[in-house]
Amino acid sequence: MGVLNKWTQSKEQRTLKKYEKTIEKINKKQHEYEQLTDEQLKAKTEEFKQLLADGKTVDDIKVDAFATVREASKRVLGLRHFDVQLIGGLVLLEGNIAEMPTGEGKTLVASLPSYLRALEGKGVHVITVNEYLARRDQSLIGQIHEFLGLTVGLNVPNIHPLEKQQAYKADITYGIGTEFGFDFLRDNMAYSSHQKVQRPYHYAIIDEIDSVLIDEAKTPLIIAGKMMPSQNLHNVCAKVTKNFKRDRDYTYDEEVKTVSLTDEGINKIEKIFAIDNLFDLEHRALNHYMMQALRARVLFERDVDYIVDNGEVKLVDMNTGRVMEGRNLSEGLHQAIEAKEGLKITEENKAQASVTIQNYFRMYPILSGMTGTAKTEETEFQHVYNMDVVQIPTNKPIMRKDMPDKVFLKKDQKYRYIVEEVQKRHETGQPVLIGTTSILQSEKVAKYLDEAKLPYQLLNAKSVEQEAHLISLAGQRNQITIATNMAGRGTDIMLGEQVAELGGLYVIGTERHDSRRIDNQLKGRSGRQGDPGVSQFIISLEDDLIVRYGKDDLERKLPSIKTDEKGLVLNKDIDKFIDTTQKIAEGSHFQVREFSLKLDNVINDQRQVLYALRNKILESTDTLKVLKRHMADTPFALFDRYIPEGTVKEDWRMKELETQLNHLLLVEVKLPEDVEEVEDLRESLQPFVDEHLTLLEQYEDNETVLEQVRQTSISFIDRQWTQHLDEMTRMKEGLGMRQYQQEDPVQLYQREGFELFEMMFHGLEMDITRMVTQIVRSYEKHKQAKN
Structure with a gap:
């Protein structure tokens, strides 16, 4: 047994x-x-x-x-x-x-x-x-x-x-x-x-x-430098997109929150700006600004995704409802929102370093x-x-009652029923916590409570200072609290005197979130440590979750939906429909996070290579020894450009190669003209490289030279990395347009990203080799002048 x-x-x-x-x-x-x-x-x-x-x-x-x-x-x-x-x-x-x-x-x-x-x-x-x-x-x-x-x-x-x-x-x-x-x-x-x-x-x-x-x-973590925006272009693009219509000029995928221009939208932009092809390299900036203006117009809603406070756009954390002080969107998106709101355009952020939380x-x-x-x-x-989740037993049994959802046909019917429920509980003295998904919604609930002359405390991104204190009072007798999403998370709500006898804290959810997990967080505000409590979701079929993820299914169901006189849906299978829709939303968000992680893994591999080199240069006492390996290979890398493997001698660009080698090593490099094989030509360069490396060895203990090399190398790395991040961002933006080529966007990003990184890294090695050569030759010149 x-x-x-x-x-x-x-x-x-x-x-x-x-x-x-x-x-x-x-x-x-x-x-x-x-x-x-x-x-x-x-x-x-x-x-x-x-x-x-x-x-x-x-x-x-x-x-x-x-x-x-x-x-x-x-x-x-x-x-x-x-x-x-x-x-x-x-x-x-x-x-x-x-x-x-x-x-x-x-x-x-x-x-x-x-x-x-x-x-x-x-x-x-x-x-x-x-x-x-x-x-x-x-x-x-x-x-x-x-x-x-x-x-x-x-x-x-x-x-x-x-x-x-x-x-x-x-x-x-x-x-x-x-x-x-x-x-x-x-x-x-x-x-x-x-x-x-x-x-x-x-x-x-x-x-x-x-x-x-x-x-x-x-949301990736980004450290950005400031750059002056094209204020005029931001404003013009904001005006152009103001007249754009969905499905005519652009398409909007509500599940993954992405926008794309239609052929008509592209033609319209080309006509307005009198250009032939929006996707030509010369119009890359315009394309970028237009897309950011469109994203600002479609993806970002005032008092939901951001607030305007004293002429400033302030982002709202959708998970907590808090204002994210000091956090700005990068790549000109923040400025596109400012242009949409008719505000003063601030300096743009250009990513200098970034990493995802994952x-x-x-x-x-x-x-x-x-x-x-x-x-x-x-x-x-x-x-x-690679982490497991272990559910720990509670110290005392959970006494909270989680009631079945009340689903209404219309939003207005939902809000009126919420007011009825709050009124009923308030008359007994039972405290009520109303959880909303956005500032806009919390203010809407407040408006309905005002009409019913019910007193309340409103917690949202606009009242963050007293958040923890106010949420801790939500369990007191007669208290009505409206909280945006998970405002005050981490603060316990203690029940006031005699509140347990009234049934504990009564939690109302005004919308199902895109995730059961967030719903469970709201329920969990009630019934702590064996306290009594009740949770009740009062929602409607016009809520965002349904509109974004269940619209088509709802249209099919609508003819068979039955309601009572208050608009309460009576169909028994409505809960199953809501649960299924929520699971679709969860799956969609997981796919977005997974896709973002796959894309960031490409950058992450590159980041590790570059940061490893940067740290070696920064922390090594033998900076020249660290760089010598790169410098030994760099002159030969020029062969790939001017005399590629497999080309016939007539196609060799000897003069250009010699010119580049002269610039790189700052000595006159003369390669033999009578050789027939590329390998022999490469061997003829080796003595020049050996002589150069021998010269470098004389300065390996010269701290002045080492510090100069160290600082200049790091500034080169930072500049190249910033430009590379910019290129990778532009490439990522273009993935949506190129999905029609039937190629996996992650593989496309991986392959082209690797090619970009290789080019950037070779360019970096060239810059550093040239710079070290200049520093050392300069010291040699001074030394000879003294002698």
């Missing part, structure tokens, strides 16, 4: 049983650790470090290390880890994701593996979604680690580089995910190794991991995370990050 039992248990049950055995061992240590003095407990840290130095593994000492943290937490914070929190800690330790509902104390869970992994001396990064949570967690959990003798740092935007260096040197560093990514990019733009702040990656714990690795995965976090050897909602995306976590 035992064997049968083993096979019928789910993988997750077997995993939990394995953890429970470890928990038993930790619990048995409780009495022993309670007897220790503070000094003896603190001494455990050095004891563990010594054991690791002597060859023990993290796995060997985890029972004692977890027991140490649990006891320290009880003494320092008065909080003792529940057994389920210990299980969460073990999941994180192994580099997986612990799914724990809201209110289960995820913050305390992170204290366990972060302590143990920090003992390895390689640094631990604990990552949160915003600065408020990073400061809160560092201040709270940091007390446990500091009590046990570890150092704790904080990495947030706008702190001095020296503070950042100290933060990264700490055993455990708290911070915002995007800031860690930007620091990686800045380190790879540094002109001195002393300016770098990060050390090699080791282990990271990401709080709200689904928000960071899935929701933010669509490829940044894949650099960590061990990655782990926590969230209340990850199981629905487990396939993606396994596929992209």
Whole structure:
């Protein structure tokens, strides 16, 4: 029977049983650790470090290390880890994701593996979604680690580089995910190794991991330089697109949110600007500006994707509803939105360095995370990050009631029913939290509540300052709170006095999101730690999810749909239709993220090659030795251009080759004219190259020359990389137009991207060889003049 039992248990049950055995061992240590003095407990840290130095593994000492943290937490914070929190800690330790509902104390869970992994001396990064949570967690959990003798740092935007260096040197560093990514990019733009702040990656714990690795995965991190925009062209393109009509001048794919010009749209632009072919190289800038104007017009909606505040366009994070201060769209798209809104055009951002969230976090050897909602995306976590999702049992049973959706035919009917529900609950004193998907929607709900004279607190991107405070009050008696998406995520909603008796917090969802996971996050705001609560989605068949992903299916269903007098859909199969539509949306978003990752993998491979060379030059004391290998090959690379393999002697461009070699080596290179084979000609060049390399060797210990070479080489690399990123962006933009060629766009991007990179890299080697030659020959000239 035992064997049968083993096979019928789910993988997750077997995993939990394995953890429970470890928990038993930790619990048995409780009495022993309670007897220790503070000094003896603190001494455990050095004891563990010594054991690791002597060859023990993290796995060997985890029972004692977890027991140490649990006891320290009880003494320092008065909080003792529940057994389920210990299980969460073990999941994180192994580099997986612990799914724990809201209110289960995820913050305390992170204290366990972060302590143990920090003992390895390689640094631990604990990552949160915003600065408020990073400061809160560092201040709270940091007390446990500091009590046990570890150092704790904080990495947030706008702190001095020296503070950042100290933060990264700490055993455990708290911070915002995007800031860690930007620091990686800045380190790879540094002109001195002393300016770098990060050390090699080791282990990271990401709080709200689904928000960071899935929701933010669509937006790459970009460090951009400023360039003056063509203000006039932005404004003209904005005016042209204002009169464009969908399906006549452009097509719009609502699922993946992309726009393409139709033949009529292209003809119209060519006529307006009096040009023959919009896709000629000479019109590349116009093509780019027109496409950005069209994207600004079609893809970006005011008070949904951005707000206008004091004459400025400010982007809104669609996942949290927060304004992303200081974040601008690059490649002229931000300016296209400004032109659409009739605002002053600001300076354009030109990407100098970029990385996607996915490829940044894949650099960590061990990655782990926590969230209340990850199981629905487990396939993606396994596929992209090789992480499993383990659902941790709750400390107390969940008492929340999740009611079936109320689906209305029209939006107006939906909003009127929401007001009725809120009125009914408010009369009893039961607090209500209304979750919306955008600022526009939150303000619409507010308008309906105003008409009904119901008091409320409105949380959206325009009221971010008091967000955490207001969301924490949402569980108080008589409170009505409207929150954009997941505003205040990470802040617990505590029930006020006598609210439990009224049924707890009543959560209303006004639209199904594109992902069940986001819906589950909203539901999870109610019913924390065994509290009672209710969740109810009140939606309509005119909602964005249905319009974008279920329009055709809905048209077929409409004739058979029955409603009551309030517009409530009575058909039993409507829930199945909504669920199916949501799954289509999830699949579509996954495809977009997967496609973006495949494209970024091309850049990522190139980035690694270039950054490796840059770091070698920056950090090496033998800069000339590093460059000599490239410089030894560069003169011969010119043969490929002027005397390609397999050409007959009559087609050799000897004079041009000699001219280029003279410019490169700054000596007169005379190649023999009586040779018949290319290989013999190449051999005749070798003495010139050997003489050149011998000259370089004389300067390998000259620090003045080395520093000059180092700085100039890095500036060449940065300039070429910026231009290359620009070319790759343009190529990516053109993929949509070229899909009609029936070629896989990823393979096309890969092949042409590789050719571009090869050209760029050869050009870079030429520039560096020429520059080093000039520096060394200049020193030689001065030396001879002195003699």
